[in-house]
Amino acid sequence: MKENIFPAIRLTLVCLLFFSGVYTLIVLGVAQFSAKNGKGETITHNEKKYYVNIGQQFTNDAYFYSRPSAVNYNAAGAGGSNKGPSNPDYLATVQARIDTFLVHNPGVSKTDIPSDIVTASGGGLDPHISVQAANVQVKRIAKIRGIAEGNLQQLIITNTEKPLLGILGTERINVLKINIALDNLK
Amino acid sequence: MNTEILGIILMYAAVLLMAIPLGRYMGKVFSNDKTWLDTIFNPLDKLFYKISGIDSSKQMNWKQHLMALLSINFIWFLLTMFILTNMSWLPLNPDSNPSMSGDLAFNTAVSFITNTNLQHYSGETGLSYLGQLILMLWQFISASCGIAIAAVVFFAMKERTTDKLGNFYFLFVRTSTRILFPIALVVALLLVFNGTPMTFEGKDTITNLQGDTVQVSRGPVAAFVAIKQLGTNGGGFFGPNSAHPLENPSYFTNIIETISIFLIPIAMIFALGFVLKRKKLAWTIFGVMTIGFLLLLVPTVINEMNGNPAISKMGIAQPMGSMEGKEVRFGSAASAYWAINTTVTSNGSVNAMHDSLTPLSGMNTLLGMMINCFYGGVGVGFLNFYIFIILAVFISGLMVGRTPEFLGKKIEAKEMKIAMIIALLHPFLILVSTAIASHLYASNPEVYAGWLNNPGYHGFSEMLYEFTSSSANNGSGFEGLGDNTPFWNIACGIVMLLARYLPIIGPVAIAGILANKKFIPESAGTLKTDTATFGLMVFAVIAIVAALSFFPALVLGPIAEYFSIY
Numbered sequence: 001m002k003e004n005i006f007p008a009i010r011l012t013l014v015c016l017l018f019f020s021g022v023y024t025l026i027v028l029g030v031a032q033f034s035a036k037n038g039k040g041e042t043i044t045h046n047e048k049k050y051y052v053n054i055g056q057q058f059t060n061d062a063y064f065y066s067r068p069s070a071v072n073y074n075a076a077g078a079g080g081s082n083k084g085p086s087n088p089d090y091l092a093t094v095q096a097r098i099d100t101f102l103v104h105n106p107g108v109s110k111t112d113i114p115s116d117i118v119t120a121s122g123g124g125l126d127p128h129i130s131v132q133a134a135n136v137q138v139k140r141i142a143k144i145r146g147i148a149e150g151n152l153q154q155l156i157i158t159n160t161e162k163p164l165l166g167i168l169g170t171e172r173i174n175v176l177k178i179n180i181a182l183d184n185l186k
Numbered sequence: 187m188n189t190e191i192l193g194i195i196l197m198y199a200a201v202l203l204m205a206i207p208l209g210r211y212m213g214k215v216f217s218n219d220k221t222w223l224d225t226i227f228n229p230l231d232k233l234f235y236k237i238s239g240i241d242s243s244k245q246m247n248w249k250q251h252l253m254a255l256l257s258i259n260f261i262w263f264l265l266t267m268f269i270l271t272n273m274s275w276l277p278l279n280p281d282s283n284p285s286m287s288g289d290l291a292f293n294t295a296v297s298f299i300t301n302t303n304l305q306h307y308s309g310e311t312g313l314s315y316l317g318q319l320i321l322m323l324w325q326f327i328s329a330s331c332g333i334a335i336a337a338v339v340f341f342a343m344k345e346r347t348t349d350k351l352g353n354f355y356f357l358f359v360r361t362s363t364r365i366l367f368p369i370a371l372v373v374a375l376l377l378v379f380n381g382t383p384m385t386f387e388g389k390d391t392i393t394n395l396q397g398d399t400v401q402v403s404r405g406p407v408a409a410f411v412a413i414k415q416l417g418t419n420g421g422g423f424f425g426p427n428s429a430h431p432l433e434n435p436s437y438f439t440n441i442i443e444t445i446s447i448f449l450i451p452i453a454m455i456f457a458l459g460f461v462l463k464r465k466k467l468a469w470t471i472f473g474v475m476t477i478g479f480l481l482l483l484v485p486t487v488i489n490e491m492n493g494n495p496a497i498s499k500m501g502i503a504q505p506m507g508s509m510e511g512k513e514v515r516f517g518s519a520a521s522a523y524w525a526i527n528t529t530v531t532s533n534g535s536v537n538a539m540h541d542s543l544t545p546l547s548g549m550n551t552l553l554g555m556m557i558n559c560f561y562g563g564v565g566v567g568f569l570n571f572y573i574f575i576i577l578a579v580f581i582s583g584l585m586v587g588r589t590p591e592f593l594g595k596k597i598e599a600k601e602m603k604i605a606m607i608i609a610l611l612h613p614f615l616i617l618v619s620t621a622i623a624s625h626l627y628a629s630n631p632e633v634y635a636g637w638l639n640n641p642g643y644h645g646f647s648e649m650l651y652e653f654t655s656s657s658a659n660n661g662s663g664f665e666g667l668g669d670n671t672p673f674w675n676i677a678c679g680i681v682m683l684l685a686r687y688l689p690i691i692g693p694v695a696i697a698g699i700l701a702n703k704k705f706i707p708e709s710a711g712t713l714k715t716d717t718a719t720f721g722l723m724v725f726a727v728i729a730i731v732a733a734l735s736f737f738p739a740l741v742l743g744p745i746a747e748y749f750s751i752y
Binding site: 004023031034037049073075077079083084091112118128130167168170 | 517
């Protein structure tokens, strides 16, 4: 036992120094050459700073809605709903979101609502919605802002993030970016 | 072809292309052959040995290996307990997070030294940056421990009679510095340049476009995420793990992180082939594992992409599949792919919430952990598979009337007893502890109302999942479970301890005993272990021992839930 304990203590301390210390400092050092020095990617709009990758709550009818969030887009304590697929309370919540969506978006057919806009994301901070979830909101926003639907559809096309290299993964829309672009339309 | 499907095919192909050369490199590292990184790492490793006062050339037998491993793990436990219960006054705590309670610190310390990374806290509020860095250290070296001890078993499988099986510290240090460190560095830098933060500043406060004020947690995330993925650790920097947009900001980072889950577990199999010079055996093992993995993967991807039938009934569209608990930037195919990757390998990181998976997908993630050797955790995945090989050799030997031999060594009663105890330990731990928890809940549902986030069958699955994840040293969760209570902290802690160390001791003991036996050269009467027939036998043993013992529990949870909504 003794022949193992002392080398173990010393080896642990060397590892602490190397992996928690040296490794961390190398990554931290190189991070100083990345965008925003590793403090999180941000964009500035009207002299205000926003995190590009952190989704924001959009409930105002004049903006594209973001997805529901189990933590109200509070990025100091992120999380999902952890509701199971058969949970009756959860299914009632989704049904209520669909009903609310239909009230705020008159003229939209239920079958056009994609599920991502009425379900909560895993981290509760999803910065994206699907392209279909943006399209289904065009009528409402056009009416409130007095913009032609065609202009909004154009906005959606220019703000669509394509799959990686055009072939891998999903098509999506960054809600913050499209809403900033929406404010800039006027 | 569907771009989401193409994404997951690419991820698997990329892993395989990298795992073969990495396996060759790892074999060289274990065997002390020359590599092009020696000029950097020879002096570094010497420094490690010198400061630690270790003679890295001293040969150890299997008992000495185990003593070295257990001693150093014990030191890690004490150090973690101290740091976690004193974080509030120690440095690197810009957000003024509190220290952990005793039971939570016990659970977390055990969880990280056993390579499990079950988290009953949330990183944003539960840890200081010092706490995060200490846990990151275990993510490196608990992984090296598993890999080093698996390498000892590789050495024991060689065609010779010996009790000298290399030096534990030598294998451990080399694995840490020459395998994990360089790969983690590359992954961390890829993440840093693709939007993952790396800073020691605390929370930032911003006002949203709509006018709400929110806080944004940050930290040294990139360094942490890289090794959490590579070492089959899985503990997230933030609460929602790699579903958090700062831990995993884009589809590109998701590819990098997903590849990192499988890379070393698969490379380990090829390393075995190189060390033993038995490539065909490595490919047989790889084949069995891959078939098992695909059997779990394909239905999961299909189920998630088809969506939740209970939501279809509401009359809306599910073009992206079942999206509760998933991120739009990944989509359901990449989320399902990750879910199976992370559960078959004992990684346990998530990029979508497993509690919200459709019932049969939830079952497949459970099965991945119950079998726990389709690729498996770094090092220990192979040890689990080794147990099934021993069982299969013995059963096949009986079936064809030959003496059971594996790689020229006779398998006798003692080895079989150890193998059976280890094979049955996993179902025993999971089923008994789930039964106790279910009994407590059922006999007093009001007192324990905070445990379950979902009623009925799914609530049972939440408890089953927690203990399965603990016993598989996986660390993912059906996170709706209210698990930061003394019962769950202590019960899961005990399960994790037993399920880590006994399945290391057992295979190492078997391999050590076999290595000491007389070597019998291959003859016409030898049962060949590198053939498809033998692969099929191993698969059958896994199906019977691992999967069937869990079938009744799965019927009560996910299967019952399936029939309630389909």
